[in-house]
Amino acid sequence: MSAREVFDRLRRELTGDPVADGLGAEGLWAEDVVVETPFAPPGAPRRFEGRQAFLEYARAGRAALPFRLEMDGLVVHDTADPDVIIVEYELGATLPGTGQRVSAPFVGVLRARGGQIAHWREYQDPLALAAATGRLPDLVAALSLA
Template identity: 55%
Template sequence: MAATPTAREVFERHMFAAGAMDPALYAEDVVIETPFAAPGRPRCWEGREAFMSFVQGEGVSLPALTRRDVRIHESADPEVIVVEYELGGTIPGTDQETWAPFIGVLRVREGKVAHWREYQDPIVMAMATGRLPALLSSLGGAPAQA
């Protein structure tokens, strides 16, 4: 009988794997939060079905991203870790590379993600995904361009 994966193992094996959006990775009652989400973007999903519906319906279309400087911090609670990392890649339609820092708090229950709270810079992420004009427009800045 295999041991239940720890929070660190779930993060290392799955969260950065190509199949990170695999529904089997998440508990049925998972809560996923992005407190610093850009205006008009969801800040919380409650339940695997709600999150998967967003991921599949909205089509979380990100360019190929590379991870670097991953640091995992254990907590007093064995189900919880805090992670720091950078995601980067080439901005769509350009040769410009950009990197964005992230901090995440991960709680794993019975080997599945039960709670994920991710803090990211919405401006850098909008730049990296080609959504900066739409973000600026939503803030009353430059008009969105197609």
Template identity: 50%
Template sequence: MTPRDLYEHMRRRWLSSDTAFDPDMLTEDVVIETPFALPGRPTRTAGRDAVLAYVRAGHASLPFRFDDCRTLAVHETADPRTIVVEYELHATMTATGEKDSAPFIAVLTARDGRIARWREYQNPIAVGHATGALPG
């Protein structure tokens, strides 16, 4: 799969209420980075098993469901294995029905048709409010 194919696969998984990744999408030594993560949350997770455990636990505790993932732009880089994606996730809070959205930028690097690195830049305030980690 190309980097674009992998991103589209992730996007479909979000919208079908699955975790972002399945084992076949990731290299054994995959690295997931979220440099702007909220305090107490990891900024780096390495290895397929650790990444899958992390995303499964996070997914199980989400207080919302994704309604849409709007791809704003996909930028090619000098390295054909790497793309930069700008997107917005739109969600509905399951307890209240309130709708919210948050912007993201991610750098996806693929190797042998799998994700080798996913570096996601998120708005920690928007994410914190949506997940309940920060007060409204």
């Protein structure tokens, strides 16, 4: 699979539209994957080494979000390395109960190897994420302690 195909699988998993080949989200990540989030808010990990470490953290985070994610404005940039792409997108959702639409922008750098994600570096807007998930007061408090 190309890096674009691997990202399309990731996009489908994130938005609740899994590919029906039995691999699921776990099959997307290489056993030795490195996941980095350089702009993670204070107190959140910025680097994960290995599939298990990342998936444990990701599952807990996803379980805390009681809504279906949607991806808009996707732009995929090819690089000189055919195994690497840069993606820009906006993750959004409609909040249950209020019907309010929230979103946050992301940029990701994906390196594929053998049809899996070998390296994922995600740049996110922590203010937009905190506002979208109702955690802005927590982020402000964490920043004032830093």
